[in-house]
Amino acid sequence: MSKRSVIPYGPQHPVLPEPIHLDLVIEDEKIVEAIPSIGFIHRGLESLTDKRDFNQMAYVAERICGICSFGHGYGYCETVEHIMNVEVPDRAKFLRTIWFELSRLHSHLLWAGLMADAFGFENLFYQCWRVREKVLDAIELTTGGRVIFSVNKVGGVLKDITPEMQKMILETLDFVEAETKVLKKTFMNDYSVQSRMKGVGVLTKEQAKALGCAGPFARASGIATDMRMRGYAAYGELDMEPIISNDGDCYGRCEVRIGEIFQSIDLIRQAIAKIPDGELAAVVKGNPNGEYFTRIEQPRGEADYYVRGNGTPNLDRMRVRTPTFANLAGLCETLKGADYADIGILVVTIDPCISCTER
Amino acid sequence: MNATEGKNEIIRISPAELPIRAMEMKEKGLRLSQACAAWVKKEERLELSYSFVDDTTYDIFNLRIELSDKAAEGETVKEGCGRDAEVASISGIYPYAAFYENEMRELFGANIKVIDPDYHNKLYRIKEETPFVPKKEGEAK
Numbered sequence: 001m002s003k004r005s006v007i008p009y010g011p012q013h014p015v016l017p018e019p020i021h022l023d024l025v026i027e028d029e030k031i032v033e034a035i036p037s038i039g040f041i042h043r044g045l046e047s048l049t050d051k052r053d054f055n056q057m058a059y060v061a062e063r064i065c066g067i068c069s070f071g072h073g074y075g076y077c078e079t080v081e082h083i084m085n086v087e088v089p090d091r092a093k094f095l096r097t098i099w100f101e102l103s104r105l106h107s108h109l110l111w112a113g114l115m116a117d118a119f120g121f122e123n124l125f126y127q128c129w130r131v132r133e134k135v136l137d138a139i140e141l142t143t144g145g146r147v148i149f150s151v152n153k154v155g156g157v158l159k160d161i162t163p164e165m166q167k168m169i170l171e172t173l174d175f176v177e178a179e180t181k182v183l184k185k186t187f188m189n190d191y192s193v194q195s196r197m198k199g200v201g202v203l204t205k206e207q208a209k210a211l212g213c214a215g216p217f218a219r220a221s222g223i224a225t226d227m228r229m230r231g232y233a234a235y236g237e238l239d240m241e242p243i244i245s246n247d248g249d250c251y252g253r254c255e256v257r258i259g260e261i262f263q264s265i266d267l268i269r270q271a272i273a274k275i276p277d278g279e280l281a282a283v284v285k286g287n288p289n290g291e292y293f294t295r296i297e298q299p300r301g302e303a304d305y306y307v308r309g310n311g312t313p314n315l316d317r318m319r320v321r322t323p324t325f326a327n328l329a330g331l332c333e334t335l336k337g338a339d340y341a342d343i344g345i346l347v348v349t350i351d352p353c354i355s356c357t358e359r
Numbered sequence: 360m361n362a363t364e365g366k367n368e369i370i371r372i373s374p375a376e377l378p379i380r381a382m383e384m385k386e387k388g389l390r391l392s393q394a395c396a397a398w399v400k401k402e403e404r405l406e407l408s409y410s411f412v413d414d415t416t417y418d419i420f421n422l423r424i425e426l427s428d429k430a431a432e433g434e435t436v437k438e439g440c441g442r443d444a445e446v447a448s449i450s451g452i453y454p455y456a457a458f459y460e461n462e463m464r465e466l467f468g469a470n471i472k473v474i475d476p477d478y479h480n481k482l483y484r485i486k487e488e489t490p491f492v493p494k495k496e497g498e499a500k
Contacts, residue, residue, distance in 0.1 A: 021484065035476070039483030047491065212391055212455040230365075230417050293367060293410055293419050295392065304393045304410065310401065321393035321459075329455035 002027040007340075011040045015118055015344030018354035022347075026340060034335040036328055038357060045359045046318050053313035054080055054288055058152055064320060065356040066147045067110060070103040071298040072320065072356070073152035075305040078232060079294040080154045083309055084284060090234075091278035092156035097234040097271045098169070099142070099149060101264040105176065106135040107299035108257045108264070111351045112183065115254060118348045119196040124186055131179045138172040141165055156281025166272050173265045184258050188251075197250035201334040201346040204248055213330040214323040215301015216260065217350050219244045220252035227297035238270045253349045287313050298323055300351045322356035365417035369408075373437070374424050374446040377409070381449040384411040384420065391449075392419070394459035396467035398492040403429045405442055405492065407469055409449070409456075426469075428495070442495060448474040458482070465489050 004027055011019030019040040025033040048060050061076035062069045074096055081088060113128035136146045142161050143149040151159045161169070187193060203213070208221035218225060219242055226242035228235045243259040245252035288309030295304050301323030308317040327350045334346050372380055384391075389411040397406045404427035411420045428442045448471050450457040461482040463469040468490030480489065 037478070037482055037484050039485040042483055042485050044491075209390075210454065212453070225414050291369070293421060295412070295417075295419070302392070306393075306395060306397075306408070308397060308399075316399055316401075317397040319395045319397070321395065325458065326393075326455070328458055 004032065009343060013344075016347065016352075017114055018352065020347075020352060020354050022335075022343075024335070024340070024343070029340045031335050031338050031340060031343070034332045036332060038354065041355055043359065046320065049315040049318050051314075054307075054309065054315055055154055055313075057315065057318055058154060059150060061318070061320070062148055062150060062152070064359055065322075065353055067107050068103070068298045068300065068303070068322075068353060068356055069147060070099050070149050070152070071296060071303060073149070074100060074233070075294055075296045075298075075303055075320070076307065076318065077152045077154050078296070079292050079305045079307040080288050080309070082292040082294065083288040083290045083307060084154070084286065086155050086282050086284055088156050088282055089279040090276050091160075092280050092282075093234040094237075094271050094275040095157050095159075095161055095280070096152070097238070098161060098268055098275075099139070099151060100233065101268045101271070102135060102139050102142075102169075103149075104299045105261060105264045105268075106132050106139065107351075108261050109135065109176075109180075111257060111299075111348075112187070112254075112261075115345070115348050116187075118344045119193065121186075121193065124183070124193075127179075127183060131176055131183070134172050134175055138169050141168060153281060155284040156279070158280070160280055161275075166275075169268065170272060173268060177262065177265050180258070180261050187254055187258055194251065196342075196345060197254060198247075200250045200342050201338055201349060202247075202249045203330055203334050205246075207333055208248070208330060211329040211333055212326055213301075214326040215297070215299075215351075216253060216256045217301060217323075217327050217330060220256045221248040222246040225302070227295050227302050230295070232294075232296060234271055234274075235267075237274060238267055240267060250345055250349045257351070287311055288315065291317075298356075300324055300353055300356075301326065303356075320356070320359055322353065322359075324350065324353045324357040327352075328357075365413070365419065367419050367421075369421045369423050371423045371425065373440060374426070374444050377422065377424065378447050378449060378452065380422050381409065381411075381452045384422075385452050387413075389413055389420065391453040391456055391459075394456060394463065396463040396469050398467065403427060403493075405467060405469060407446065407463060409459075443470050446471045448472060450475045467492050 007024045009022040021037045023035040062073035064072045109132035113125045116124035205222040224242045289311035291308040304321040306319040392410045392412040394409045407424040409422040461478045465480045
């Protein structure tokens with residue numbers, strides 16, 4: 001029997017986009033067990049309900065994370081709107097959907113770049129982020145921010161997307177679509193890239209289900225779950241099906257996310273074609289009194305929001321369960337039996353967002 | 360234009376009921392979506408919520424355990440429902456519940472027993488002393 005050693009991995013490591021610590025039990029070059037620990041960037045944002053009122057908490061929710069920012073603001077607002085029985089105007093629902101998908105686009109392109117960097121293809125990394133910049137430009141044009149949009153409020157949205165802006169978004173989408181088709185060829189067909197991803201970190205459908213995995217990580221193992229199918233915001237008005245792969249390996253996860261880039265482009269085009277005229281926000285009176293659980297599809301998967309109001313401006317509780325938290329168990333499973341050299345790729349393939357996870 | 364909401368139920372149970380109710384959820388094919396704790400200041404009550412979801416109907420069933428040493432007016436604290444009441448882990452039924460249960464115990468002081476794997480209050484590597492909920496009267500600082 002080989003000698004077992006424990007190698008600490010992270011929280012600071014060149015491959016890790018954010019700080020997570022893994023104690024890796026290894027035998028020779030094979031990982032036997034991975035024990036995670038988190039909390040290096042725990043900011044106690046949920047406990048700010050003591051100091052900020054429920055309207056201000058929408059801005060706090062957006063600052064849980066820089067990449068999933070819009071989704072957190074949206075998930076929080078939708079939960080409060082349920083408690084307060086607020087009917088959001090249809091135009092606001094479409095606007096939220098457009099921004100949500102722009103957010104998913106830039107998140108998936110960010111991930112594609114990080115993945116390319118993780119397997120050592122620096123030029124591909126630059127190309128992915130070059131395309132992502134155009135998406136950020138479209139977000140900046142419509143919201144004023146590139147990462148934190150700050151357009152959600154309880155009851156609707158704060159800004160509109162004018163017809164001129166819609167035209168610019170459509171032009172951006174044409175560019176992103178054409179460029180992503182080129183990137184896809186490299187990710188999916190390049191021999192060197194395939195050799196780093198195919199058959200690496202396999203998670204079967206049964207394992208993914210038993211471990212409660214979420215989002216593209218679960219869909220790459222053949223689980224057709226996508227909270228957008230619930231039809232929140234304007235998704236109920238748009239045609240879409242979850243994108244899945246049955247490979248369950250790093251290649252499958254890459255295939256799903258690249259497929260979702262094209263899916264987001266399609267959804268934005270549909271939303272722009274169908275967006276109705278109307279108000280941007282409903283009038284909200286009083287304070288939330290009650291509790292509600294909401295689930296939405298963030299770029300990294302299903303995120304759960306729980307809000308409990310007590311009739312005062314300050315909530316009793318605001319809770320966010322992020323997709324990365326749900327995927328920790330799956331990550332530990334995929335690491336078992338993997339080569340030490342593949343850790344970087346395996347960690348990146350779940351698209352970890354530690355800022356979200358630690359709140 | 361309406362979203363497919365499904366049911367969104369809160370089912371209040373005692374700590375002793377949790378394993379059997381979780382087993383029922385598992386047998387129905389429901390997924391544990393999340394588990395969290397909440398400290399309700401006004402009632403000085405710790406609440407644990409285990410959310411089980413049906414991925415085809417989008418129904419959510421929340422098993423709610425309420426733990427408090429303070430009884431409502433005219434009532435007494437229910438046996439086995441005090442703030443320190445032991446709650447059996449469901450990590451044997453839903454293995455990934457371990458992360459949520461470690462979090463609830465570490466950050467909120469829930470007395471959850473036999474979590475597998477047990478991180479012994481070291482899942483979160485934070486400087487501040489945990490749990491964050493107020494200490495009980497007479498408890499050492």
